[in-house]
Amino acid sequence: MRPGPGNGFPVKVGILAGSSNPVALDIIASTIAGYEHTDIPTTRTALERGLWLKSAEEIDYIGPELSSVVKDGFIKVGIRKNGNVAVQFVVRRIKPLRKLEHRPVFIKANCIGCGKCIAICPVKAIQLHPEQKNRVVLTDSKCIRCFCCSEVCPESAVEIRRKLFGQ
Ligand code: SF4
Ligand code: SF4
Numbered sequence: 001m002r003p004g005p006g007n008g009f010p011v012k013v014g015i016l017a018g019s020s021n022p023v024a025l026d027i028i029a030s031t032i033a034g035y036e037h038t039d040i041p042t043t044r045t046a047l048e049r050g051l052w053l054k055s056a057e058e059i060d061y062i063g064p065e066l067s068s069v070v071k072d073g074f075i076k077v078g079i080r081k082n083g084n085v086a087v088q089f090v091v092r093r094i095k096p097l098r099k100l101e102h103r104p105v106f107i108k109a110n111c112i113g114c115g116k117c118i119a120i121c122p123v124k125a126i127q128l129h130p131e132q133k134n135r136v137v138l139t140d141s142k143c144i145r146c147f148c149c150s151e152v153c154p155e156s157a158v159e160i161r162r163k164l165f166g167q
Helices: 022-032 041-049 085-092 116-120 148-152
Strands: 103-106 126-128 136-138 158-161
Touching: 022 041, 103 136, 116 126, 116 148, 148 158
Parallel strands: none
Antiparallel strands: 103 158, 126 136
């Protein structure tokens, strides 16, 4: 499986989706991709807060019958259903436990040194390797696990997984 959407496998759905309500749009889009919308952590949190929507039943959907555009060709990512924000906050502050978190792991053999991950990282946690070409290094203590680096990498060089040993 390719690790990021910047280098993923597109699936032709045949519709253009838009909404002034981002949570409604995410619910419809994730449903088309074959997810239960309540399994998506950001959607679940948004519904709990109720700022944009309180439930999917409030969505005024205008378009083709949803079941006719739901696709089973998407490669779905694993979802951690019990992602408790408070627990994650604590885990991030206990150094040995940080190793248990999913994190970006840079695959040296795939990296072409394009720098897209460096450019998008919001906390400047990635740098080009000072001596080796086509290699980047991560300052793990800075990383906020946004996974944008994996999303933009065009070469499948950023995997999201646990890494118990090494940098
Ligand atoms: S975006 Fe991917 S290929 Fe480009 S420098 Fe970063 S890890 Fe390497
Ligand atoms: S996961 Fe986010 S914060 Fe961490 S290195 Fe990648 S882009 Fe930077």
